[in-house]
Structures are given as structure tokens and as C-alpha cells.
Amino acid sequence: MIRAGDRKSRAVHAAMLMAAHLAAVMGPARAQEVAPVPPPEDPATTEAPGIAPKEARLVRDGKVVEAQRQFLRRIRTVRNVEQRARMTQDFALFVYRDTPALDDDIGALILDLLQQAIDGFRLSVGGDDPIVATALMQRAEVERLLHPEDPASWADVAYQQAYRIRYGRLGPAAAETLSSLVPLAEIRSLPSRVGDDPEAVESIASLLRQVIERSGALPGSDEVRQLRQDAESALKRLDERYAKTVMRGRRPRIQLPLADATCPAATLQDAIILSGRQPALDAVRIRFRKAGLDLQPCGALMVLPLGPGTDPTPVLGILSDISAGRVEGVGIGLNDARPTRTVVSDPADPLLPLIEP
Numbered sequence: 311m312i313r314a315g316d317r318k319s320r321a322v323h324a325a326m327l328m329a330a331h332l333a334a335v336m337g338p339a340r341a342q343e344v345a346p347v348p349p350p351e352d353p354a355t356t357e358a359p360g361i362a363p364k365e366a367r368l369v370r371d372g373k374v375v376e377a378q379r380q381f382l383r384r385i386r387t388v389r390n391v392e393q394r395a396r397m398t399q400d401f402a403l404f405v406y407r408d409t410p411a412l413d414d415d416i417g418a419l420i421l422d423l424l425q426q427a428i429d430g431f432r433l434s435v436g437g438d439d440p441i442v443a444t445a446l447m448q449r450a451e452v453e454r455l456l457h458p459e460d461p462a463s464w465a466d467v468a469y470q471q472a473y474r475i476r477y478g479r480l481g482p483a484a485a486e487t488l489s490s491l492v493p494l495a496e497i498r499s500l501p502s503r504v505g506d507d508p509e510a511v512e513s514i515a516s517l518l519r520q521v522i523e524r525s526g527a528l529p530g531s532d533e534v535r536q537l538r539q540d541a542e543s544a545l546k547r548l549d550e551r552y553a554k555t556v557m558r559g560r561r562p563r564i565q566l567p568l569a570d571a572t573c574p575a576a577t578l579q580d581a582i583i584l585s586g587r588q589p590a591l592d593a594v595r596i597r598f599r600k601a602g603l604d605l606q607p608c609g610a611l612m613v614l615p616l617g618p619g620t621d622p623t624p625v626l627g628i629l630s631d632i633s634a635g636r637v638e639g640v641g642i643g644l645n646d647a648r649p650t651r652t653v654v655s656d657p658a659d660p661l662l663p664l665i666e667p
Contacts, residue, residue, distance in 0.1 A: 360396075360397060360400040360401075361400065361401060361404050362380065362381070362384055364377075364380055365377045365380045365381050365384075365401070365404075366404070366408070368380065369404060369405055369408050369409055370408050370409075370410070371410075372409065372410045372411065374405055374409055374416055374419065377405070378401075378419065381397075381401050384397075385397050385398070390434075391430050391433050391434040392430065392431065392434035392435060394430055395426075395427045395428075395429075395430025395431045395434060395445075396427070398423050398424075398426050398427040398430065399423075399424065399427035399445065399448070401423060402420050402423035402424045402427065403448075405419070405420055405423070406420050406452060412456070417456045420452060420456075421449060421452060421453060421456075424445070424448060424449040424452060425449060427445055428442065428445045428446060428449060431445050437475075438475050438478060438479060439475070439479070440475060440476055440479055440480060440486065442475060443471070443472040443473075443475040443476050443479075443486075443490070444472070446468040446469075446471050446472040446475075447468065447469060447472045447490065447493065449465075449468060450464075450465040450466075450468040450469050450472075450493070450497075451493065453465045454493070454496075454497060459500070459501075459502065460500070460502040461497060461500075465497060466494070466497055466498060466503075469490060469493055469494035469497060470494065472490045473487065473490035473491060473494060476490055483524065483527070483528070485525065485528055485531075485533050485534050485537050488521050488524055488525055488537055488541075489537050489540070491517060491518075491521050492518070492521060492537070492540045492541050492544050495514050495517050495518050495521075495544060495548075496544050496547075498510075498514055499511065499514045499544075499548050499551070499552075501551075508552075511548065511552045514548060515545060515548055515549075518541050518544055518545040518548065519545065521537070521541040522538055522541045522542060522545070523641050525537045525538040525541065526538065582613070582614040582629070583608075583611055583612075583613055584605065584611060584612040584613070584614075584632070584640055584641070585611045585612075585640070585641055586639045586640040586641050587639040587640075589639070590637070590638060590639030590640045591605075591611075591612050591639075591640060594612070594628065594632070594637065594640055595612055597628055598614065598628070601624035601628075602624060603624065
């Protein structure tokens with residue numbers, strides 16, 4: 311069943327999706343100059359750059375199939391594959407924004423058009439280009455807006471593919487790379503995905519906390535501030551949705567052990583990993599020792615192995631303070647210790663294992 315809100319809401323969603331595409335193509339600064347203005351009260355009065363007037367009129371009259379025929383005739387003479395892909399993407403988002411009512415058939419048509427755009431971008435700029443990543447995320451976002459309670463499983467895969475592309479081309483610390491993880495975490499946190507598994511919920515929360523922490527290390531900009539705000543909002547929604555399922559202060563299951571490869575704890579699948587400045591780590595180690603728990607040095611990190619007989623309950627307060635950023639110089643599972651040798655659960659993709667089943 312289609313549940314994508316009224317036309318005004320869809321206009322806002324479409325503007326956001328197009329702004330993301332412009333940022334991927336032109337860069338954030340230039341995209342801000344040319345991004346469409348916020349939609350007015352009546353989306354039907356909004357201009358439609360790149361859409362022929364007759365196509366726009368047909369879409370707004372609910373004659374989407376006829377509008378598509380007109381569009382196909384118009385792009386038939388366009389030889390540039392990338393240009394055709396962009397035109398197809400623009401038309402799909404316009405249909406999503408301005409059609410009077412969405413039904414399953416129109417929703418399927420929009421998703422099909424966006425897939426055609428993805429294929430065109432892959433052919434023209436290569437499958438590992440950030441433009442492809444943005445197009446993948448746009449299609450997944452539309453699917454999530456159309457079916458908010460149980461999006462198709464391909465949307466999860468699309469978000470992961472987008473993250474891997476940005477990770478490879480832009481690096482793990484880029485704001486664009488980290489921003490891929492927020493909607494991925496949100497879709498994986500749906501009840502249709504996690505059920506009543508508190509471990510799955512906590513692993514998603516750990517991922518969002520890492521995005522928040524890592525965004526704090528980036529140079530200040532509107533993009534970074536928005537990323538941090540989005541991650542914090544997602545974490546708050548997660549907490550509100552599963553407050554009765556997952557106890558507050560529950561210890562994180564960090565599976566991102568960045569440590570000297572010779573350290574036995576580096577291979578642990580269930581451990582609390584702390585990183586940061588050495589004086590601060592030493593102070594935290596003393597607090598753990600007073601609680602009857604001994605942190606083990608592991609390269610530049612501190613590790614508390616978890617297993618039978620280990621009860622982290624006495625230090626949940628400390629861990630909550632660290633997760634919330636109230637302990638200066640210490641983080642949980644963060645990549646800021648810069649050891650000479652590292653071991654991660656997936657060398658090509660150190661974050662995704664946190665939320666994969």
C-alpha cells in the first residue's frame with residue numbers, strides 16, 4: 311500500500327532528493343546555489359525545470375501514462391547517456407512530487423524510472439562513481455517513503471552499495487560516506503527488520519553513535535551539522551521506539567576492534583573497545599578497576615572482553631557517559647587511536663558489520 315503523504319509532503323521529499331543529487335554532481339557549495347527553492351503551499355504552482363510543460367500538465371492532471379509517452383518521445387533524440395539518465399531521474403521525481411494521487415502502479419513506475427537512471431549513470435560514469443551512489447540512495451529513499459513500514463529488501467542492499475561506493479571513492483571519514491549510514495541504520499531498525507531482537511537494536515544504536523562521534527571530528531560546515539543532526543534524530547527515534555525492549559545504558563556490542571594484531575583481544579567478537587588519549591584512557595581504566603573490572607591494553611586501545619562470568623553492570627554508568635560524549639578524550643570503538651597495525655571485521659567495510667544480521 312502506498313503511504314507517501316499529501317502532495318505538499320511529497321514536494322518537500324522530492325526537493326530533498328534532488329538537492330542530494332545536485333550535491334553529488336556539483337559539490338555542496340555549487341549545489342546550494344542552484345538547488346530548487348522550497349515548494350510553495352500549492353505544489354501545482356511550482357516550476358518544473360527540465361520537464362516539458364505538456365508533460366507537467368498531464369502529470370498534474372493524473373494522466374501519468376500519457377505524460378510518460380510524451381517524455382519518451384522527447385528523450386528519444388538525446389544521445390548522451392548521462393544526460394538521458396538525469397532527465398529520467400528528473401521526470402521520475404517530478405511524477406512522485408506532483409501526481410495527484412499515488413497508487414501501486416504509479417509507485418512501481420517511479421521506481422522503474424529511477425532504476426533506468428541508475429543504469430544510465432553506471433554506463434556513463436562507471437559503477438563506482440558517487441553519482442551512482444546518490445542515485446541508489448534516491449531510489450531506496452522513494453521506496454522507503456512509499457512503503458514506510460516494510461520497504462522492499464532491495465532498499466537495504468541499495469543503501470549498502472551506496473555506502474561501499476562512497477567509502478571507496480571518498481574515504482571512510484567523508485561526510486557523504488557517513489551520511490549513507492543514517493538511512494541504512496533507520497531502515498534496518500524497522501520492526502519488520504529487527505523484530506524483538508534487542509541485540510540487533512543495540513548494534514544499530516552503536517552504529518549511529520559512531521556516526522555522531524565521527525562527524526564531530528570533521529571540519530564544521532552546514533553539511534556536517536546536518537549529518538550530526540540527522541544521526542542524533544535517528545538515534546532518538548530508535549530509543550523512543552524500543553525504549554521498552556532495550557534497557558537504557560545497555561552496553562554496546564562493538565565489533566570494530568582497531569588494535570595491534572598481536573593483541574589476543576583484537577580477535578574478540580564480543581568486547582567493549584575504548585580508544586582515545588592515553589591519560590584519559592588511564593583514568594577510565596582506574597574507574598573500571600574500582601568497579602572490579604580490568605581493562606586490558608591492546609595496542610593503543612583498552613579492551614574489556616565479555617564472556618561468561620563478566621558482568622559489565624557496575625560500569626554501565628561510565629559507558630553511558632562515554633557514549634554521550636561526557637568523558638573527554640575517550641570514545642567507544644572509535645578509529646582515532648591510529649595504531650600501526652589494525653584488525654577489523656571487514657577490511658573493506660569496517661562499519662557495516664555492526665548492523666548486518
